[in-house]
Amino acid sequence: MLNQRSSQGPHTKTSLRKMLGFPVKSLPFYRAALTHPSFRNENPRITRDLEDFDRLEFLGDSILNEIVCQKLFEKFPEADEGMLSKLRSILVSQRILSRVALKLKLHRALLIGKGLRRQFKDFLKAKLLTDSLEALFAAIYFDRGRSRIEVFILKHFKDYFDPKLLFRLDPNPKSTLQEMTLKKWQKLPEYTHLFSHKGVKTTVSAGGRRKASAFHKVKRESEVLAARALIRKLREEFGKRRR
Numbered sequence: 001m002l003n004q005r006s007s008q009g010p011h012t013k014t015s016l017r018k019m020l021g022f023p024v025k026s027l028p029f030y031r032a033a034l035t036h037p038s039f040r041n042e043n044p045r046i047t048r049d050l051e052d053f054d055r056l057e058f059l060g061d062s063i064l065n066e067i068v069c070q071k072l073f074e075k076f077p078e079a080d081e082g083m084l085s086k087l088r089s090i091l092v093s094q095r096i097l098s099r100v101a102l103k104l105k106l107h108r109a110l111l112i113g114k115g116l117r118r119q120f121k122d123f124l125k126a127k128l129l130t131d132s133l134e135a136l137f138a139a140i141y142f143d144r145g146r147s148r149i150e151v152f153i154l155k156h157f158k159d160y161f162d163p164k165l166l167f168r169l170d171p172n173p174k175s176t177l178q179e180m181t182l183k184k185w186q187k188l189p190e191y192t193h194l195f196s197h198k199g200v201k202t203t204v205s206a207g208g209r210r211k212a213s214a215f216h217k218v219k220r221e222s223e224v225l226a227a228r229a230l231i232r233k234l235r236e237e238f239g240k241r242r243r
Helices: 012-019 028-033 035-042 053-075 081-091 096-103 114-118 122-144 145-163 163-168 175-187 219-242
Strands: 190-193 199-206 208-214
Touching: 028 053, 028 114, 028 122, 035 053, 035 096, 035 114, 053 081, 053 122, 053 145, 081 145, 081 163, 096 145, 122 199, 145 163, 175 199, 175 219, 190 219, 199 219, 208 219
Parallel strands: none
Antiparallel strands: 190 199, 199 208
């Protein structure tokens, strides 16, 4: 459940230290980062002195991208600009950011308005957590400095720097496959479908005989699963050739 108490309630040095894993020096930036604009709009008197949430989110997004780019540059010295961009886009995607936020239990500290809560859905929850996590990055930066936020981000993202895991979490495997086939063979992947009363079997092929299939009740999801399976095959093949 996302929090709905007074902006002073869940944001104490003790609670923040428990969530973040290090002591905080100054509360105002954290209170701003963890108080969503919807709550502030409904409670202007008790939130009027807080820093602007959207400004913190903007800065936090930039900090995250800079640290992730630097780490990718160091970790994958053979990756070209296109591959580095793809890896970065996956790492800073809403899917991964919301996972990090949930692991931090950020939802227990976040304040949102009653109106927004009434239209609460899973996709909205992911966006709220992502935006607030980026704002939190900026709060840590202002409170503890550049070195602390770098350590914090790398700690919570370290498992995701595994390329195999990254590509399993790719939010758009069809786009990734398209990029791969255009670069390798100058051709788009081809999708064929076999429909039944149970669902759709999609087969995607590229580079001659290379293909993969997947089944799902929904056509689009079967295409995504097939694309992800073919990406895995192609990466294994290309990896063996380099050895």
